Amino acid sequence: MNTINEQIHRVPLVLGDKSFKDVTDAIARPAEAKAPKWWVVGVLFSASVACILFAMIGYLIWDGVGVWGLNNPVGWGFAIVNFVFWVGIGHAGTLISAILFLFKQKWRTSINRFAEAMTIFAVICAGIFPGIHVGRIWLAYYLFPIPNSMAMWPNFKSALLWDVFAVSTYFTVSLLFWYVGLIPDLATFRDRAKTRVKRLAYGFFALGWSGSSRQWINYEKAYLILAAIATPLVLSVHSIVSFDFATSNLPGWHTTIFPPYFVAGAIFSGFAMVLTLLIIARKIFNLEDLVTIRHLENMNKFILATGTMVGYAYAMEFFMAWYSGNQYEAFAFVNRAFGPYAWAYWIMISCNVISPQFFWFRSLRTSIPVMFIISIFVNIGMWFERFVITVTSLHRDFLPSSWDYYTPTWVDIMTFVGSFGLFFSLFLLFLKFLPIISIAEVKGVMAIADPHHYESHTKKGGQL
Amino acid sequence: MSIFGYLCEVDNPKDLLDLSKKVYHAGYIKFDTYTPFPVHGIDKAMGIPLSRVPYLSLIGCLIGLTGAIALQVWTNGFDYPIALSGKPFVALPAFVPVTFELTILFTAFFTVFGMFAINKLPQWNQPIFNNESIKKATCSGFFLAISSDDKNFDIEKTKLFLERSGGKNIEAINH
Numbered sequence: 001m002n003t004i005n006e007q008i009h010r011v012p013l014v015l016g017d018k019s020f021k022d023v024t025d026a027i028a029r030p031a032e033a034k035a036p037k038w039w040v041v042g043v044l045f046s047a048s049v050a051c052i053l054f055a056m057i058g059y060l061i062w063d064g065v066g067v068w069g070l071n072n073p074v075g076w077g078f079a080i081v082n083f084v085f086w087v088g089i090g091h092a093g094t095l096i097s098a099i100l101f102l103f104k105q106k107w108r109t110s111i112n113r114f115a116e117a118m119t120i121f122a123v124i125c126a127g128i129f130p131g132i133h134v135g136r137i138w139l140a141y142y143l144f145p146i147p148n149s150m151a152m153w154p155n156f157k158s159a160l161l162w163d164v165f166a167v168s169t170y171f172t173v174s175l176l177f178w179y180v181g182l183i184p185d186l187a188t189f190r191d192r193a194k195t196r197v198k199r200l201a202y203g204f205f206a207l208g209w210s211g212s213s214r215q216w217i218n219y220e221k222a223y224l225i226l227a228a229i230a231t232p233l234v235l236s237v238h239s240i241v242s243f244d245f246a247t248s249n250l251p252g253w254h255t256t257i258f259p260p261y262f263v264a265g266a267i268f269s270g271f272a273m274v275l276t277l278l279i280i281a282r283k284i285f286n287l288e289d290l291v292t293i294r295h296l297e298n299m300n301k302f303i304l305a306t307g308t309m310v311g312y313a314y315a316m317e318f319f320m321a322w323y324s325g326n327q328y329e330a331f332a333f334v335n336r337a338f339g340p341y342a343w344a345y346w347i348m349i350s351c352n353v354i355s356p357q358f359f360w361f362r363s364l365r366t367s368i369p370v371m372f373i374i375s376i377f378v379n380i381g382m383w384f385e386r387f388v389i390t391v392t393s394l395h396r397d398f399l400p401s402s403w404d405y406y407t408p409t410w411v412d413i414m415t416f417v418g419s420f421g422l423f424f425s426l427f428l429l430f431l432k433f434l435p436i437i438s439i440a441e442v443k444g445v446m447a448i449a450d451p452h453h454y455e456s457h458t459k460k461g462g463q464l
Numbered sequence: 465m466s467i468f469g470y471l472c473e474v475d476n477p478k479d480l481l482d483l484s485k486k487v488y489h490a491g492y493i494k495f496d497t498y499t500p501f502p503v504h505g506i507d508k509a510m511g512i513p514l515s516r517v518p519y520l521s522l523i524g525c526l527i528g529l530t531g532a533i534a535l536q537v538w539t540n541g542f543d544y545p546i547a548l549s550g551k552p553f554v555a556l557p558a559f560v561p562v563t564f565e566l567t568i569l570f571t572a573f574f575t576v577f578g579m580f581a582i583n584k585l586p587q588w589n590q591p592i593f594n595n596e597s598i599k600k601a602t603c604s605g606f607f608l609a610i611s612s613d614d615k616n617f618d619i620e621k622t623k624l625f626l627e628r629s630g631g632k633n634i635e636a637i638n639h
Contacts, residue, residue, distance in 0.1 A: 157546070188500070208586050210592055212496045218515045220502050243561070443500055444501040451476075454478040
């Protein structure tokens, strides 16, 4: 993306005539200034909402999964929907940080830290749901290959176990990737710290980073390798999530299109969430020169492309249901669009397929209010996609006498709402205490970082 | 030796490249540069060999790969066979996802912790941190330091050499 653009005229990645120190100052300001009022209010509010999550989990463990709205054909409800929703959101972070890094998309430097943080917090929220839905939570350790006195081992042929490994690997690797990226910036914060507590805290995590070139060489190599392995990892994780559905013999789930369709949907929803958060953060922290309209426009192009892929997958599912000649498959899809859950299906279609089409127009793609609204629509639509896939396929199974209608209980809903509280609590803490843009990487893509820049005097500082 | 070495500053990445080349060609080996971001071409200018991190990654990759296959084949195939979905006890295709994930996981561990080991991190206390000016290196400064352990190091001559080669604000790195 934008490679042709750069050949014609080099678009500056950092606007304004900024020096290295200006960049450090701009990014360090939120962490050094006194906590603003909105932040304190925001943290208190989201932490209270997060408390609802923990209360609901406590209630669930105390009383059992009967407090949820699950019924006989619909044995998988909000827990799996929320799990797939949150883990999907995480995928954009890894895409921005790893895949765009491998493709040398320098514009990613302003948004990757932000997106990676979102990945980690989203995966934390995602991990909660499969953890608590097992019923007898004190037996959750069965999921891992831990030697035990019963001489039992997990079943490695189960897609659900693959998921355990995929999501825990994804979380660990994302955390390592994020932390490695943070080390030089933590050292920057350490060296700017005004108080002893800050110096010790940032210094501890900076591991004694000095900016030594002999260390940078190994650091860059390690970062490159992490990016190279995170790329297939992110594609594998959502493929494996889709296997949870695709490996079962249920019409509506048992399709080979699921892995690519889920990956496209994950990137789609993740970009929408990054966009929602970034539009607010760049405004609040005055980072418009670092996160430019061009960054936002590029993300909108991703949303348009992946949204269209998702739309194609929806259409292809219907085509295959008809073309296969399988009456159960055909029924599952007709029921999905026109059955009792048609309302959810059409919310999904309007949010995911129709709303991103506005991004074909440059004026809409570069308008902040328009992209903000569309990103919210996409977030909603992608939650409904998982709801539709899970619930509509289950609620009318092979035996009409057992058909039922699934309605979430207040516990289901409050658990989901509470997970947003956890997500935003973590996110606000990140905004206040860590460098929200990668300081070292942004400096690296500035024109004044290039040794050749100093050989001619025609170029201006801050441009590539 | 009474000091750890000399620290000097230059204005921009290009001057740092030029100074590094001069220091390297003068025969110094134990010197380092400190920059806020990785400067392009500094490895060649300083004569730094290729990083050894990829070898460690490969070792991690192979450990993850073989470990994952061994774990699944032994547990599900021999120690606790589960007859399931018409698959053989050792169902290699069904073991692919977990094998893939563990390969990635071990590669990541070896890459990150291997990089820490090669870079000798964490190392919270280093002689270079005794100099207040080095704090600029994580913000906007470009520094070069020559260690007194270098066989060509001489208290007078090295200082003079740095001055002539364009190093500014030359300081001794004290104990």
